[in-house]
Amino acid sequence: ANEIVNIACVGVGGKGWSDMNETAAGHRIVAICDIDEQRLARAAERYPEAKTYTDWRKLLEQPNIDAVTISTPDHMHAVVTAAAMKQGKHVYTQKPLTHTVYEARRLTEIAAEQGVVTQMGTQHHATARLKIAVQTIRDGVIGKVSDVHAWTDRPGNFWKQGLERPDRSDPVPSHVHWNDWLGVAPERPYVEGLYHPFHWRGWWDFGTGALGDMGCHILDPVVNALELPAPKAIRAEGPPPHPESGPEWCIVHYDFPGTAHTTDTLKLTWYEAGKQPPPELFKAPEDWAGSKNGVLFIGEKGNLFVGFPEMPELFPKEDFADHKWPEFDNHNHYTEWTSAIVGDGKTGCPFSYSGPLTETVLLGNVAYRSGAAVEWDSKNLKAKGNEAAESFLRRDYREGWGGGSLES
Ligand SMILES: NC(=O)C1=CN([C@@H]2O[C@H](COP(=O)(O)OP(=O)(O)OC[C@H]3O[C@@H](n4cnc5c(N)ncnc54)[C@H](OP(=O)(O)O)[C@@H]3O)[C@@H](O)[C@H]2O)C=CC1
Numbered sequence: 001a002n003e004i005v006n007i008a009c010v011g012v013g014g015k016g017w018s019d020m021n022e023t024a025a026g027h028r029i030v031a032i033c034d035i036d037e038q039r040l041a042r043a044a045e046r047y048p049e050a051k052t053y054t055d056w057r058k059l060l061e062q063p064n065i066d067a068v069t070i071s072t073p074d075h076m077h078a079v080v081t082a083a084a085m086k087q088g089k090h091v092y093t094q095k096p097l098t099h100t101v102y103e104a105r106r107l108t109e110i111a112a113e114q115g116v117v118t119q120m121g122t123q124h125h126a127t128a129r130l131k132i133a134v135q136t137i138r139d140g141v142i143g144k145v146s147d148v149h150a151w152t153d154r155p156g157n158f159w160k161q162g163l164e165r166p167d168r169s170d171p172v173p174s175h176v177h178w179n180d181w182l183g184v185a186p187e188r189p190y191v192e193g194l195y196h197p198f199h200w201r202g203w204w205d206f207g208t209g210a211l212g213d214m215g216c217h218i219l220d221p222v223v224n225a226l227e228l229p230a231p232k233a234i235r236a237e238g239p240p241p242h243p244e245s246g247p248e249w250c251i252v253h254y255d256f257p258g259t260a261h262t263t264d265t266l267k268l269t270w271y272e273a274g275k276q277p278p279p280e281l282f283k284a285p286e287d288w289a290g291s292k293n294g295v296l297f298i299g300e301k302g303n304l305f306v307g308f309p310e311m312p313e314l315f316p317k318e319d320f321a322d323h324k325w326p327e328f329d330n331h332n333h334y335t336e337w338t339s340a341i342v343g344d345g346k347t348g349c350p351f352s353y354s355g356p357l358t359e360t361v362l363l364g365n366v367a368y369r370s371g372a373a374v375e376w377d378s379k380n381l382k383a384k385g386n387e388a389a390e391s392f393l394r395r396d397y398r399e400g401w402g403g404g405s406l407e408s
């Protein structure tokens with residue numbers, strides 16, 4: 001087998017900059033694409049031998065590509081990833097894997113059909129910290145788990161939600177290809193600082209809100225440790241839904257069927273914008289520092305907390321004074337992907353795992369936006385009796401932007 005992987009990178013500005021540099025170790029960056037010519041120029045300076053593009057469809061015409069990293073805003077993940085996989089390329093795609101539930105289902109199916117090596121960009125999955133937490137739950141240290149609470153401080157000071165779209169536009173900077181940035185999304189006027197870069201997260205046309213942004217990281221150890229299948233039911237509370245802007249906050253309640261590690265039903269609650277479960281649930285010492293992003297598992301024999309980035313802890317502390325934590329090494333999640341491509345080992349977050357995880361995460365947005373509970377029929381991808389929810393499971397694409405790559 002060829003030991004050097006020829007990698008193409010789509011989106012090399014924000015997180016894509018590190019995705020490119022991390023996966024390059026021992027391999028070759030042969031093509032780079034960004035709709036921002038300044039960001040493209042910075043990447044070209046680092047990899048002068050790589051061909052440069054502002055249109056990913058042109059990049060995929062280059063013949064010598066083995067593998068593609070996709071680090072665009074969320075709305076473009078699915079079409080680029082599907083088109084690359086259909087050419088037999090291995091893919092590394094940022095989280096959330098997709099913008100809609102339907103897209104997540106299709107990428108999972110296409111990955112299986114094509115037999116390519118896949119990895120979603122949830123780098124925490126490979127850390128000793130999360131492996132310790134997952135193993136401790138699986139070992140039954142806190143007994144069967146009945147409830148999980150998960151929280152993030154996003155959007156907070158990171159980006160704004162609960163906005164009205166301004167009734168104005170600004171000139172598009174000469175280095176930005178705005179129509180290519182919009183891609184499959186509906187046409188929107190360029191407004192300085194509103195979407196690009198980074199702030200697109202809070203607009204449903206492009207991003208997936210705080211839940212989509214952090215849920216794939218924070219719910220990963222939950223789905224992984226408890227081996228959760230698709231949820232049975234999802235409901236959400238928060239301010240009245242807005243058609244374009246994500247909410248200032250929401251709380252999402254998921255019910256999952258029981259597994260070997262849970263009671264008959266597992267209840268999961270998601271909190272965002274700094275909201276958190278009631279402090280008395282933790283059973284933590286009074287001087288415990290707390291956490292801005294984390295998970296609390298509640299079991300029959302006690303609680304396990306793991307944070308982003310805090311190490312796992314067991315509460316109440318006095319009940320676990322003699323506990324010996326399992327030992328794990330940190331893996332490199334990026335080289336896991338390139339190594340798997342050359343036949344050495346497996347990725348931790350292949351689409352067979354991260355596709356269903358993304359569906360679960362995005363169903364919280366579907367329930368919130370529909371304004372009603374979702375009774376979920378995962379097999380048929382149906383929100384039974386909730387027509388509004390059905391309309392948020394997939395979207396229409398602008399003509400000509402590669403939507404066809406998702407079809408069977
Ligand atoms: N795993 C992790 O820890 C992190 C993951 N992410 C994920 O990475 C993705 C990107 O987020 P982030 O880097 O913050 O976003 P940014 O908006 O900062 O960067 C996105 C990059 O993609 C470029 N781009 C946009 N559309 C296209 C296109 N059609 N073709 C090629 N390039 C394009 C952008 O250009 P331009 O600058 O002109 O918009 C920019 O360089 C998201 O899905 C996000 O969730 C982000 C941060 C950390």
Ligand SMILES: O=C1CO[C@H](CO)[C@@H](O)[C@@H]1O
Nearest residue numbers: 095154158201213214217
């Ligand atoms: O891990 C992360 C750090 O924060 C970013 C902004 O919320 C996220 O997008 C990213 O996934």
